[in-house]
Amino acid sequence: MKPIEDRQIKEDDQLYVLHSWSKQKDVDPKIIKKASGIFFWDDAGKKHYDMCSQLVYLNVGHNHPRLMEEFKHIGEVPLSSPGFATASKAELARKIIEVAPKNMAKVFFANAGADSNDHAVKIARMVTGRYKIFSRYRSYHGATFGAGNLSGENRRFTVEPGLPGFIKFETPYLYRESIHFDSEEAAAAFYVDRLNSQILYEGPDSIAAIFMETIPGSNGVLIPPKGYMEGVRELCTKYGILMICDEVMAGFGRTGKMFAVEHFDIKPDIMTFAKGVTCGYSPLGGVIVSQAIADYFDGHVLMTGLTYSGHTVSTQIGCATLDIYKDEHLVEHAAEMGDVLAERLEQLKARFVSVGDVRHIGLFAAVELVKDKQTKEPIIAYGMDYGKDTVGLMKKFVGLLLNQGFYTYSHESSVIIAPPLIITAEQINEAMDLFESALAMFEKEYLFSDQKLMTP
Ligand SMILES: Cc1ncc(COP(=O)(O)O)c(C=O)c1O
The missing domain is CATH 3.40.640.10 (Type I PLP-dependent aspartate aminotransferase-like (Major domain))
Structure with a gap:
């Protein structure tokens, strides 16, 4: 296939491709230009931590040399x-x-x-x-x-x-x-x-x-x-x-x-x-x-x-x-790295008022956000995912994560964290620092500005 300019790819994508589970007018996909291990770089040159292994499948990471061979x-x-x-x-x-x-x-x-x-x-x-x-x-x-x-x-x-x-x-x-x-x-x-x-x-x-x-x-x-x-x-x-x-x-x-x-x-x-x-x-x-x-x-x-x-x-x-x-002993490594991730997640739950629950097993985790820790009111009401909530709070939070370079997705009020199993302890800590920055911004801008909760 001969090289095609990014502008052309996006134009053809918009004209000819139907994207899953989305209102097509809301879709504005990036292009992955380069990828290695737990990272990928988009068409704006931005580096992302792939914290959901694309759709929780890239366990060995991007461009694994043995698979490329x-x-x-x-x-x-x-x-x-x-x-x-x-x-x-x-x-x-x-x-x-x-x-x-x-x-x-x-x-x-x-x-x-x-x-x-x-x-x-x-x-x-x-x-x-x-x-x-x-x-x-x-x-x-x-x-x-x-x-x-x-x-x-x-x-x-x-x-x-x-x-x-x-x-x-x-x-x-x-x-x-x-x-x-x-x-x-x-x-x-x-x-x-x-x-x-x-x-x-x-x-x-x-x-x-x-x-x-x-x-x-x-x-x-x-x-x-x-x-x-x-x-x-x-x-x-x-x-x-x-x-x-x-x-x-x-x-x-x-x-x-x-x-x-x-x-x-x-x-x-x-x-x-x-x-x-x-x-x-x-x-x-x-x-x-x-x-x-x-x-x-x-x-x-x-x-x-x-x-x-x-x-x-x-x-x-x-x-x-x-x-x-x-x-590469990836299964054992996932168990060990799971402990590192678990520690960061438990800290998150203790520190942030919007974190209702964290659930984790190995490198399979979710952070469930709430508007109120006592009442457990979810960030979005059940069933309001998939296009109905495109301008809502979870979309805003995932957007903030993306700006930080933490790539993942949410479902209902939970954010999935499932990085490639090759991730190191250092990389988990770096990525979770980005998560915390995004969460601090989210709480300040959308949840507790004016000392009261904002609705979507
Ligand atoms: C538990 C589970 N089963 C089945 C599927 C469907 O797999 P596929 O999209 O490859 O058809 C998924 C996809 O995410 C899944 O998470």
Whole structure:
């Protein structure tokens, strides 16, 4: 491709490109001119700390030298359709199974996160012969029709009226729970009991799967209370329901473990993945199934497929990416750096009146802002995201962060912090200094000017 001037790129972008989840007139994209590690530089020459790894996928950072080198060897292998065996597909499947929970046996490759979830739903229905699928409010599983129906927030609304048999239940969200629990275990027992009732009302024999983001990410890094995941696992086992964990965002080291399920004493029946498997250097996703499910398909037709299942380029990049996690000890590093980030986040909560809650696990974190710490009034009311609040306070705060060179995004009243796993302690501290400057400005300019709260 011959070089194109920035002005031309922006003009063509505005004329011909539809941007996701946005009113097109509000879109004014920058161009990334140069990128390295946790940094990128935009077309104005400004340097940014990429504190959300683009969309929480660039775990190995920008322009990783080993992946750039791998691209030079891409053309050496002929393309082949899914019916062929290829070195990279076979090797990547083996590598994934080697790092997955011990009960996992085989991988079905898809293109990205949403379609992986669609295939997981189909697999669960085939294996159980049941049709209902439980998933949670305050979750996001993707934008395809099936994954959209799984999602429990307003990005689902364009696929409604929804698919019959897709049932929602509550995600534990202790910060905003009106009931006071004496312990996390008590909270977990409450939510598991509620889920049990819902299963009974819906008829356990009709439920194929309970589908959950292991740790809901874009809805604000909602870490399950102690005992909750184990309780859900027990219900699944009791009623013959498959437990499906969506590890698209939380998987591949993000939480300081290879998969987030490892934080709990559970083994899901199915796990879905995408993002971190190639860190976005080439699109890839997939479904990992247990030995029991793999055995089932020995004698039954797997009635699903994709033109690009196990695509040669993406699986080759996936193999190189998994080698990087191992050779650079990125998962262990994420756990260590998570402690550094956690300390800064807890300080933030103690120091700033607008910080209602901070939630963090490894390098997966959210800062939830409030107008009032006592009443917990959110910065924007629920459901006011996505264009309805374009001039509102969260957009202003994210703008202030951007001016500081701290690149990330928000959802509802939470700001996501999920930098590449290669980040150093020094870089975390530098970035968090920028965050604090932006927050101080935000409180002064928008929240407490005139000693009273300003509304959007
Ligand atoms: C937990 C989770 N599942 C699924 C998806 C959808 O993935 P994709 O956008 O690759 O289809 C996302 C995207 O952010 C996600 O965070």
